Amino acid sequence: MKLVTKLTPTLLNQAWVFVVLLISPSFAQANNMSTDHSFTLGIIADCQYANQPDKGQRLYTSCPKKLEQAVTDxxxxxxKSVIHLGDFIDQDFKSFDTLLNITQHLKAPFYHVLGNHEFSIADEYKNNVTSTLNMPARYYSFTLGDWQFIALDGNDVSTYGWPKNTEKHKHNLALYQTKYKGHENWNGAIGDEQLKWLKQQLSSAKNNNKHVVLLSHFPIFPENPHNLWNAEEVLDVISQYKNVKAWFNGHNHDGNYAIKNGIHFVTFKAMLDTPENAYSTVEFSDKQIKINGVGRQQDMVLLLNLNSD
Incomplete structure (x- = not known):
């Protein structure tokens, strides 16, 4: 049998058809080479477990069971990951063990944001919180595909977030008396050093064509008693970057939502004070962020304009 050693016109046309099919989106999808950038996260806010009897709306005794149900689901x-938006526990450092024994069964990577109740513990344990929660630092960032997630520490400047014998605590008390006096002392602020870091993160994300979601325990918009002390300052900073698309937070157990300067501000409802449950799966795509709520958490669709970055 004689082998064909050069392409005839017919074979040449067939070769071009194959190349076109190979690089076309439909062919790529059919061969599991999709260019789709979609992914899904899990979001939980304010589990806030304490080993004590229920108190009013604070259903402490139900927290481990609800967290276990969420992990199973x-x-x-x-x-791609599961994120807890702060107030994982309340009052007792040992409560971390109870919850971490449950979340260790999560299949996806688990990220934490620091809430105020992470520090409603004895001073001797406050410097151990980040290592206990396997956090790289009190504030940090991570990337998933075309998205950068920036986790902030709203307890940075606060009356409770650092051991009382530290210079940081003394400095914070002075700031509270001179700059933030009259604000709720169960809220906090983002300090100058962290704000500088945040600007660097936002600029880097912009230069690398990354869309941004900010993760915080505390809200900054709309106006609310739970907002960061320097909410307006932080809002001004992030509004200068068109690649910022959303701010996710907890703290206000009733939940909230608003949009400003093209940024979606979502307060997720607390797992603590509902007899059913409250958590979400959150689907990211090129056109929207879809929040699929469970229990008390409602469904939401956040439309995106990624071309405006």
Missing amino acids: LNKHPL
């Missing part, structure tokens, strides 16, 4: 989804 979230493991059924192909998640």
Whole structure:
């Protein structure tokens, strides 16, 4: 049998058809080479477990069971990560062990944001919180595909977030008396050093064509008693970057939502004070962020304009 050693016109046309098919989106999708940038996260806010009897709306005794239900359900989804938006525990450092024994069964990476109740513990344990929660630092960032997630520490400047014998605590008390006096002392602020770091993160994300979601325990918009002390300052900073698309937070257990300067501000409802449950899966795509709420957390669709970055 004689082998064909050069392409005839017919074979040449067939070769070009194959190349076109190979690089076309439909062919790529059919061969599991999708260019789709979508992914899904799990979001939980304010589990806030304490080993004590229920108190009013604070259903402490139900927290471990609800968290266990959430972990079981979230493991059924192909998640890139699960994020807890602060107030994982309340009052007792040992409560971390109870909850971490449950969340260790999560299949997806688990990220934490620091809440005020993380520090409603004895002073001797306050410097151990980040290592206990396997956090790289009190504020940090991570990347998923075309998105950068920036986790902030709203307890940075606060009356409770640092051991009382530290210079940081003394400096914060002075700031509270001179700059933030009259604000609720269960809120806090983002300090100058962290703000400088935040600007660097936002500029880097912009230069690398990354869309941004900011993660915080505390809200900054709309106006609310739970907002950061320097909410307006932080809002002014992030509004200068068109690649910032959303701010996710907890703290206000009733939840909230607003949009300003093209940024979606979502306050997720607390897992603590509901007899059913409250958590979400959050789907990211090129056109929207879709929040699929469970229990008390409602569904939401946040439309995106990624071309405006």
